[in-house]
Amino acid sequence: MTLLRKRDIPEEKYTNAFLGYGPEETHFVVELTYNYGVEKYNLGTGFGHFGIAVEDVYKTVELIKDKGGKVTREPGPVKGGSSVIAFVADPDDYLFELIQRKATPEPLCQVMLRVGDLDRSIHYYKNAFGMKLLRKIDRPEYKYTLAMLGYAPEEETTVLELTYNYGVTEYDKGNAYAQIAIGTDDVYKTAEAVRFFAGKITREPGPLPGIKTKITASLDPDGWKTVFVDNADFLKELE
Numbered sequence: 001m002t003l004l005r006k007r008d009i010p011e012e013k014y015t016n017a018f019l020g021y022g023p024e025e026t027h028f029v030v031e032l033t034y035n036y037g038v039e040k041y042n043l044g045t046g047f048g049h050f051g052i053a054v055e056d057v058y059k060t061v062e063l064i065k066d067k068g069g070k071v072t073r074e075p076g077p078v079k080g081g082s083s084v085i086a087f088v089a090d091p092d093d094y095l096f097e098l099i100q101r102k103a104t105p106e107p108l109c110q111v112m113l114r115v116g117d118l119d120r121s122i123h124y125y126k127n128a129f130g131m132k133l134l135r136k137i138d139r140p141e142y143k144y145t146l147a148m149l150g151y152a153p154e155e156e157t158t159v160l161e162l163t164y165n166y167g168v169t170e171y172d173k174g175n176a177y178a179q180i181a182i183g184t185d186d187v188y189k190t191a192e193a194v195r196f197f198a199g200k201i202t203r204e205p206g207p208l209p210g211i212k213t214k215i216t217a218s219l220d221p222d223g224w225k226t227v228f229v230d231n232a233d234f235l236k237e238l239e
């Protein structure tokens with residue numbers, strides 16, 4: 001990944017770094033936050049991983065090992081399927097799933113979150129967020145079902161991978177993973193849609209003090225947070 005931007009907000013006692021495979025205007029990026037003096041977080045059990053598409057999982061894992069990285073699952077076909085995958089952990093133990101795919105414009109291809117009722121989540125993300133259900137995979141032998149949701153095909157964009165483990169209705173969300181952010185042309189309408197489809201608004205839509213970018217923050221039926229940011233305001237902020 002490339003370090004795209006770093007900002008220090010001393011008055012709020014944190015520093016952010018934005019990393020990704022392309023500019024923030026067109027790519028999904030990871031926003032890392034360092035809160036002054038906080039060295040350790042609880043990752044909980046609900047957050048799964050970020051997915052990264054690579055052309056050769058075996059070679060990538062060798063490179064990661066050579067650089068002293070931590071491999072938590074050796075490369076090979078996924079249990080119950082044929083995709084070649086591996087898992088690696090970053091220094092804070094966030095998991096990254098490496099997924100073997102042809103070259104793609106968006107290698108940062110998944111955010112995996114565990115949910116307690118897959119149909120409830122699919123209904124919510126389709127209707128409140130306008131996402132498409134791209135794929136559903138049931139692996140009864142491993143007692144889980146996945147749903148891939150997003151705004152474009154998986155080969156082209158980042159998708160939300162929601163995982164339902166049979167019989168598990170709740171997870172510890174910890175205090176490490178925070179949220180995804182999605183662009184919208186109208187934060188007010190988005191907030192209405194969230195409320196209509198039983199999500200919760202935790203920050204009323206409107207401009208942020210100081211920078212004036214309009215945002216709204218929401219929780220899905222499992223309590224996973226999404227911040228919506230006004231597209232035009234965000235582009236101005238990046239200028």
Ligand SMILES: C[C@@H](O)C(=O)SC[C@H](NC(=O)CC[C@H](N)C(=O)O)C(=O)NCC(=O)O
Nearest residue numbers: 048073077078079081083085114144163165
């Ligand atoms: C692309 C898609 O097929 C995958 O890579 S699924 C990866 C698979 N996921 C799960 O097992 C989800 C259920 C699990 N109980 C959980 O909550 O994480 C996976 O991680 N497989 C591991 C393996 O070794 O194959």
